Amino acid sequence: MSALLEEDGERLLAGLRAVLAAKGLISEAEIAARRAATDTAAPAQGARMIARAWTDPEYRALLLRDGTAAAEIMGIPMLGAPPLGVAENTPEVHNLIVCTLCSCYPRAVLGYPPFWYKSAAYRARAVRDPRGLLAEWGTEIPAQVRIRVVDSTADYRWMVLPMRPVGTDGWSAAELAAIVRDSDMIGVTVPGAASRP
Amino acid sequence: MSGLCPGQRVRVRDDWPELRGPAHIRTPHYVRGRQGRIVRYLGSFPNPEDLAFARPAPQRALYHVAFDEPALWPEGRGGDEVLVELYEHWLEPL
Amino acid sequence: METERKRAHHDLGGAPRFMCEPVDKAPHALTGFDRDVDALRQLLGRKGIMTVDELRRGIEAIPEAQYHALSYYRRWVRSIADNLLRKGIVTEAELRAAMRR
Helix, strand or coil: CCHHHHCCHHHHHHHHHHHHHHCCCCCHHHHHHHHHHHHCCCHHHHHHHHHHHHHCHHHHHHHHHCHHHHHHHCCCCCCCCCCEEEEECCCCEEEEEECCCCCCCCHHHHCCCCHHHHCHHHHHHHHHCHHHHHHCCCCCCCCCCEEEEEECCCCCEEEEECCCCCCCCCCCHHHHHHCCCHHHHHCCCCCCHHHCC | CCCCCCCCEEEECCCCHHHCCCCCCCCCHHHCCCEEEEEEEEEEEECHHHHCCCCCCCEEEEEEEEEEHHHHCCCCCCCCEEEEEEEHHHEEEC | CHHHHHCCCCCCCCCHHHCCCCCCCCCCCCCHHHHHHHHHHHHHHHCCCCCHHHHHHHHHCCCHHHHHHCCHHHHHHHHHHHHHHHCCCCCHHHHHHHHHC
16 A cells, blocks of 8 residues: 555645646546535425425425435536435334444435534444434434434435424425424434424 | 345344454444345445455445344333444344 | 444445434535535436446545535545546546646
C-alpha cells in the first residue's frame, strides 16, 4: 500500500484533481457542476413525497411499490441512482433505517446524510438497541409496536413513510410537507402536528 | 439455483471469506450462522463482492431477510426485528 | 459473542466498543472539501472509472485506528487514491508531482 495514502486528505484531493484534469478524465468544471447539482437534493424533496402519499392513495401505493418512479414523478432526478425502497410505518410496525457497513442513505431524494447517521455509535446501536437509540431523540415507540430495523446492506436505499399525524385533517400538501423532517424519514423521530411552523 | 419464497426460513452461511484474504462482503457479521425468514425478493444485481475488485460480476438474486432480535443478540428484545438485504449465495433454505 | 471475534472493523452492527456511546446529534456542516470529494466520487462512478463497491472496499482496507480517526470524507479520499493507484489510472509519480505544487 502506497505511503501516499497517509498524506493529508486535502493535499491528496488537490493532487488527484490535478492529475485527473491533466489527463482529461475529470475537469474542475465537472466537479463544480456535480457539486452544485448534489447540493439541490434536500430533505424537503422527500417531505413532498411523504405529504403526497398522505393525501393521494394511488401515489402512496406507487411509492411503496416503486420508490424510484414515485420520486421521478415529483421531478427528483433518479437516473443512475440506486433503487429507492420505502418502508411503511403502521400502527403495528415502526421502521428505522441504518447502514451498519458504511452509510448508505437515500441521497438522491434526501440529500447528504446527517453526521449522526454516519457515526459509529448510530451504526452500532441501531440494529442491537433501537429503542435505546431512539430515546436519544426523545422518541418512544409503544411496547406493543414492532420496531423493524432496516440495514441497508446492498443495492437499495431506504426511507421511511411515516404515519400521518393526527390533527392534520384538511392541511394542504405544503403544510404537511413542512412537518416532515429527515429524522422522520429515517425513523429516529415521528412527525407531529405540533411541529407545524 | 435458488428460488426462495416469502416466509421461507433460511440460515445465513457461517462463512468468513475476509479471514482468508482480501474480500468485500455485504453480509453483516451479526447475521452469519443465524436463522431468519425471507420477506421478499428484491431483484438481481451484479455481485458486489466482485465489483469491489473490478472483476466480472455475475448477477445474484437479492432478498430481504428478517431476523428476530433475540435470534441475533443475547439481550435482543422479542417482538423487534432486523431486515437485511442478503444475496442468494449466502442463504441456505431450512 | 462468537461473531465479535471475527468481525471486520467496519462491520459495526452491535459492536460492543460503540454500544454505550451517545450519538452526536449536532448538525455538522459539510465543508467545501467534503462536497468536492463527494462530487468527485460521483463523477468517477458516472464515468465508469471507479464503482461505489470499489470505494467501499478501499475504505474497509483502511487500518482500524485510522478508519476511526479519519473524518468521513477523508476516508473517501484515501480510498479513491488507493483505487486509482491500484488500477493504474494515476501513478505514484504523477500524484506525488501534482502534490508537490
